[in-house]
Amino acid sequence: MFLSQMFLSIGTGVIHTLLYTGISFIISFFLSVFIAAYNQRFNNWLSTFFKIYVSLFRGTPVIVQLFIVYFALPQVLYIEIPGFLAVIVTLSLNSGAYMVEILTTGIKSIDKGQFEAATSLGIPPFLMWKDIILKQVLMISMGNICNEFINLLKETAIVSVIGENDILRRANSIGAQTYSYIEPLLIAAFYYYILVTTLMQLSRFIERRLRYDSH
Secondary structure, X not given: OOHHHHHHHHHHHHHHHHHHHXXXXXXXXXXXXXXXXXXXXXXXXXHHHHHHHHHHHHOOOHHHHHHHHHHHHHHHHXXXXXXXXXXXXXXXXXXXXXXXXXXXHHHHOOOHHHHHHHHHOOOOHHHHHHHHHHHHHHHHHHHHHHHHHHHHHHHHHHHHHHOOOOHHHHHHHHHHHHOOOHHHHHHHHHHHHHHHHXXXXXXXXXXXXXXXXXX
């Protein structure tokens, strides 16, 4: 197989890689916003459950989490979980656990007087978080949020172990066909490098823009 054909074939996996990353990031973001805000306001059994969830998913390898969701859960629930859904669930929960910590740190850096002032003015909690707190948290935490997105993209490489058609899976398939893994794996690494460096540049642009807008 010619190198140009390898580039095109492996390149089809880029779309799947970005799809896994984008969907998982969106879910993990909204999940982490809810958990971080809830833990800030309440200290009950549900907040304890959220803390255990964060600890478990931060303290175990993502590939083990994927195997539990894809192989173990179907045996417990007696249902078949498609590979795509297993990947999205695993990556969303894993990334969400890290995002909770990022947002929690951002929330703690905000002056408590703002919470007290919003409460004394009778601003509903939802509006307070949406219009006052969350905007500041995002500005404070944007660099770490962008880094988590980049890390999430790199972690999507694990989906190849359950046969999902991402960049690495396409490279391994070509390697198995040609009995040579050097070229396809180098091409896969090239695609990941381009994606990551592009996202890093975009992250720096966003951070500069936020700093400019804050002045």
